[in-house]
Amino acid sequence: MELRIEGFTYGDLYDPGRLAELDGHFRKRLAENDPELAKRFEAYRAGAELGPVEESELLIAVARHLSRFLAWMFGIEDEAAALRDKIRSYDPIWKFKKEFPGKRAKRVRDEELEGFDADAFDRVVSELAAWRAERPGAPEDEEARFAAAVLELLEGGEQERARLGAELQERLRGLWPLPEDGAEVVEHLLVAVARWCRVRAAEPGPVAGWGAFKVPKPVDYGHLVDYERTRPDFPEFMEGPRDRRRRRDGFKLTDRRYSEKQVLSEVDYCVLCHNRNKDSCTKGVRDKSGQIATNPLGIKLAGCPLDEKISEMHTLHGEGDPIGALALIAIDNPMVAGTGHRICNDCMKACIYQKYDPVNIPQIETRVLVDVLGLRWGMEIYSLLTRWNPLNRRRPVPLPYNGKNVLVVGLGPAGYTLAHYLLGEGFGVVAIDGLKIEPLEPELARDENGNFKPVERFFDYYQELDERPLMGFGGVAEYGITVRWDKNFLKVIRLLLDRRRHFRSYGGVRFGGTITIDDAWALGFDHIAIATGAGKPTIVPMKNNLVRGIRKASDFLMALQLTGAQKKGSMANLQVRLPAIVIGGGLTAIDTTTEVMAYYPMQVEKTLERYEKLVAERGEQAVRAAYPPDELEILDEFLEHGRAVRAERERAAAAGEEPDFAKLVHSWGGATMVYRKSMLDSPAYRLNHEEIIKAFEEGIWYAEKLAPVEALRGKDGALDGVV
Ligand code: SF4
Structure with a gap:
């Protein structure tokens, strides 16, 4: 990688002294490009007090320069410009939205819609988008093309409108009746677009999902989550609307975020x-x-x-x-x-x-x-x-190493964030975590001399979550959060820290065991920072709450990830039987319920595959002889369910759709989240109701106002029911 600033190398970007010089380069350049802004910025950096609005405006203005400086310095001006053009290519939609759905459509009277054929006008909409596509600078997105076409008609002067009208008269012939006089065509079309918007705002039809018609919904705090009470015999039972179900197969990222x-x-x-x-x-x-x-x-x-x-x-x-x-x-x-x-x-x-x-x-x-x-x-x-962030006047560049070293215990969000700030203040940081931390890919890791290469394309190192090895860095963000969050971001954070000269991290080191407080002082640390989180599990006050078949929710989530059970190829021993209930009202309970639903089909499918392999190798009798009777019962249940999962997979493949495993899980008893109060009182609803919506989409069941008091033991001592 070549930096455009003479005399600067990639390694300099990790040196506080050189970063201070870089800061100087940027400010000099700012002064050359915009002396007045630079003067205000220098005063700001020197500590001048600004009002909040003035400060925001100043930072935005300087950030525009900083962005151009960075694109130039890394030699990516063309890519940055292409990204800007792509983002701006959607602009016509937002302008169109304000003018048409936002204004003109609202002024359309009911009687003006009599005889208006919105379905026929859909074809005009497509044709206008196609017309715009043939002209220079056309957006890629069809809606943006249509919006750009309409804005062109709207904004053209008299002469331009007459010319465009004549052109469109030809183009739209047979699709829509237009006035004979070309000069009137544009106005006629603009009126029709307003009417069409009025219809499509209520019945989106072919334009469902268009940004121009997206309107915010009123918030009803007593009804943040849509649900149905589908069991008259069980009034506490709830599930999400069935027409909003999302099919899930395994442990890939379940939420690809907005486009x-x-x-x-x-x-x-x-x-x-x-x-x-x-x-x-x-x-x-x-x-x-x-x-x-x-x-x-x-x-x-x-x-x-x-x-x-x-x-x-x-x-x-x-x-x-x-x-x-x-x-x-x-x-x-x-x-x-x-x-x-x-x-x-x-x-x-x-x-x-x-x-x-x-x-x-x-x-x-x-x-x-x-x-x-x-x-x-x-x-x-x-x-x-x-x-280096010149906009951050508190600490634009890190302080040089001050010779003091801090032991940070725990590499979750608190630990890694603390490590970042300590490095910025000039401390050396050694961070430890009780769990194993896997090495980075060789191309990303330091070599034997401690050197590392710049990352040209981060997404070349992107891994699907069901294939990604658990790296161990990130604490709760690695082990506690489900595949709803893209854990590739943990690699990003790790790269931020691992490459800092005065940072080291070590996994598999338990504070109080592998290393004690006295060890830390003896090793020369000047300070110890505990960043291990609260960590105390909630114990449900229920008789027999540790019988076989019961597991703590957080322990299940941890085991699912830590043992690799969520991977198709792993041999992990994590057994779940249905029906399952998850007791709790927070995010851990939500996550556990969704993950039980996702894990069960994978578990029985893996069991079936391995069973078949073993039987082919050793014969059925020999394989079955290895199991005691109670385990044989479970095995047969898993095999039967595994066959059903396989059949559903084959059916879905033939139909060209995603398999519907939630339906199968429901037929075997489902996974139900049980909370002692009403759902509206639960922490998940009050703080993160979106997570309940997403979990309902995956087909979890919810039973409110139920507090289990006893786990019943079956003949084999395992869980056989809950009262
Ligand atoms: S509209 Fe909402 S998100 Fe936007 S600036 Fe205002 S408060 Fe923030």
């Missing part, structure tokens, strides 16, 4: 409140007395706990500048790879839209990062922004 277009729709929805110092997503919602307000569920609306500059980030992403947006994020949230979609939502809860769907900030945040990582040297750009 760029969907994310931009959220950006368009955001009203960029930093302009008025009303960005409650960052600063929290305040009541009349100036205190942090609570929502009707009693949740404090404090906004992002890191004070991330969200509205500012949205501004730049909407401009097609994810690098600038990431620089703004990294001021307050340098470890952004470990936050965002499916991780945190405090920002969303405090969005200014309290009565309607909030802006989906975590989706936007994660997209910004993914867009940058997708660029050539994108990983290096992000990594650099965590060490």
